[in-house]
Amino acid sequence: MPANASNSLTRRDFLRSRISAPVPEFRPPWTDDATVQSRCTGCGDCVDACPQNILELDENRHVRVSLRGAECTFCKACADACDASVFDTEQTPPWPVVAEISGTCLLAAGIACQLCTDICEPQALRLDPDVRPMGRIRLETASCTGCGACLAPCPNTAITLSDRRMKGLAA
Ligand code: SF4
Ligand code: SF4
Structure with a gap:
């Protein structure tokens, strides 16, 4: 058995038992809650x-974001379609949204993974290899x-989205 076999099995187990990411809800880009409500x-x-397909109407028929496994590409199709001056491009x-990484990142459990850094186009997520043994994901919030x-x-649903203003970060 290779020396890293137990780690590989553990990683497979994690991937197999993967749970759906929580569904964060925000108002669409170029809007805010007060404008949407009014x-x-x-x-x-x-x-x-x-x-x-990341927009929906809430129980009050006001638009909100529900990512459902997709991401916003900031294409502005939503703003272009709106006749009610809800969007200010x-x-x-x-929007004031920023990613947040929790302690459930697989690297903290000694399991190799870099799926998030691979997909982040602005390269806001990077592996810091100096943290032993597997490294740690660093988030460049400005990017x-x-x-x-x-x-x-x-x-392992280690990443969530939050409002940067609630975290004391510049919007
Ligand atoms: S910017 Fe594009 S991807 Fe983002 S919510 Fe609007 S239409 Fe959807
Ligand atoms: S870390 Fe990268 S992929 Fe994740 S929300 Fe920020 S820009 Fe998007």
């Missing part, structure tokens, strides 16, 4: 326009767009 008519045009950044692409690939 202006959204519930027509659903932005919901239909989103090619990622001059707003930078588009994170909050797109959510890293949530679904994580085998």
Whole structure:
């Protein structure tokens, strides 16, 4: 049996028992809660326009984001479809969302994994190899767009999204 066989089995077990990522809910990019509450008519045009299928209407028929394993590509199709001035595409950044890594990252359990760094286009996630034995994922919050692409690939649901203003980070 190879020396790392037990680690490989453990990793497979983790991948097999993978649970769905929690579904974070935010208002769409270039909006905020107050604007959505006051202006959204519930027509659903932005919901239909989103090619990622990550928009839905809440119980009050106000638009919200529900990633469901996909990510926002910031394509602006939602904003283009809206006739109710809910979206302000001059707003930078588009939303105050940032990723957060918890202690359940497989690296902390000594299991090799870098699925999140592989998928992060802005390279906000990097492996710090100096942390023994397996390294640690570092998040560069200034580079994170909050797109959510890293949530679904994580085998142990170690990544969530949060509001950077609640964490004392610049929006
Ligand atoms: S920017 Fe594009 S991917 Fe993001 S919510 Fe709007 S339509 Fe969907
Ligand atoms: S949310 Fe998007 S930009 Fe931020 S770390 Fe995850 S993949 Fe990278």
